[in-house]
Amino acid sequence: MSSITKIMRNGGLTTKTLNAPCRSSTSACKSTLVRTSNYLTSSTAQARSLHTASRWASAAAALRRTYQPPSEPSTSAEQPPARTQDIPVSRIDEGKVVVGFDTEEWTRYHHVWLRDHCRCSECFHPVTKQRLLNTFDIHPDIKPSTVESKPDGLEVHWPSAKPHTSFYPWSWLREHSYDPSLRRHESKSEPILWGSKIEQSPPTVTYEEVMSEDERGMYKWLTNIDKFGFSFVSGVPATTEATEELSTRIGFIRETQYGKFWDFTSDLAKGDTAYTTIALGAHTDNTYFTDPCGLQLFHLLSHTEGSGGSTLLVDGFYVASILRELYPQAYETLSRIGVPAHAAGEAGSIYTPFPERGYPVLRQQGNELVQIRWNNDDRSVMDHLTAAEMEEWYNAVRLWHKLLTSADSEYWVQLAPGTAVVVNNHRVLHGRSAFTGKRRMCGAYIGGDEYRSKLAVLAERFSGQDPSAVDPGTETKERSIWSSFL
Ligand SMILES: C[N+](C)(C)CCCC[C@H](N)C(=O)O
């Protein structure tokens, strides 16, 4: 019985090596095997007949035969042979092209996928970066006439009345591999979670940096927000004009029932408790919108004849990570049960999210937490749950509240004129203490797509360098058709 059969029989995990000798350490073999077996397990439906699996094994074995692994460095004193650039191997298999990046990393691309993703100037507009090819003109059984492994990438020749050649860079093929995926996940910046101790060194940029022409300061600012979920900007002229200009450096301001750029105080000019002197617990804004704003900028312009009005920031991702660790059932409950909300303080508007059941406090995408939505003051009637779910939800949200309001989670800071703060409203909750006297705050909402677009443009321009160490003159000038954002 072949090892493949054993993998299939053992539900996909085994420590036995595959037929082909594995050149690297046993653990790598196992990882390959696990990856392979996971692949086989996950694609058991496709490889139901051993015939397919053994053909897959023979294709992989054939790849290994044709792949010339780098020769082992000689043991003699002489210099080991210089490694030649290893060109991945490729071959046409049934319905897919198999590519072997090395003996341990191989993957497959459907023929139709390759044709659909051709980026020659006939199939993909070089300026607008839009597909010109009509996907639905591709024959479902399309098959290359030949494939060639070139030093920089895979060249595919398609049979047609007018011969068509496609080219895919190796790095692009690896980045977009899916069968299996060979993507290296280090490219995605991981959030840096924080609690109250962030006050020792809060992420900050200067106004001068942010307003500089070369936008390196902008890149540093937005990278701060990307990593920490917030950032201060110091040295901002304490005017609405300067603050509005700062806001629009990121992207256009998102207008709501509260206006475009806001300049507010405790006069109930708008029907919301933000326009009063009361304390506001940690919350995210716009839970009553289907799509809450991405960023929220605040700049305290003045506070006279009184005290209080301190600003509260809480990293919702940090709190959620603790909830998940300590109370996994509560985490699951708050990831599942929608929370209705409304903004109905203005006579001319009643905002509620669609669908009206609202969205969970914790929004998961797969296993990843991607958004916090929490404002207990704006929450509407909870009447869409069974009695059991109602008790389950209240028990869970009490635990959430306990962690959210713990000293370990809360970062209190007294804003002052000249220092603006921007928060990622999908991650960081904000609030304030009650206050007396005259307090004037200004700011704006900025759409999440605008913020992420600006960050993407800056990351592309500075080719992902560390924003605090960008080499002048290394900027990317033109957008590549192979950009990882497309
Ligand atoms: C416009 N400004 C930011 C001052 C107030 C917005 C109102 C806040 C609302 N309760 C919410 O949580 O979205």
Ligand SMILES: O=C(O)CCC(=O)C(=O)O
């Ligand atoms: O007045 C403040 O400091 C914040 C008000 C607030 O939470 C809001 O406008 O969403």
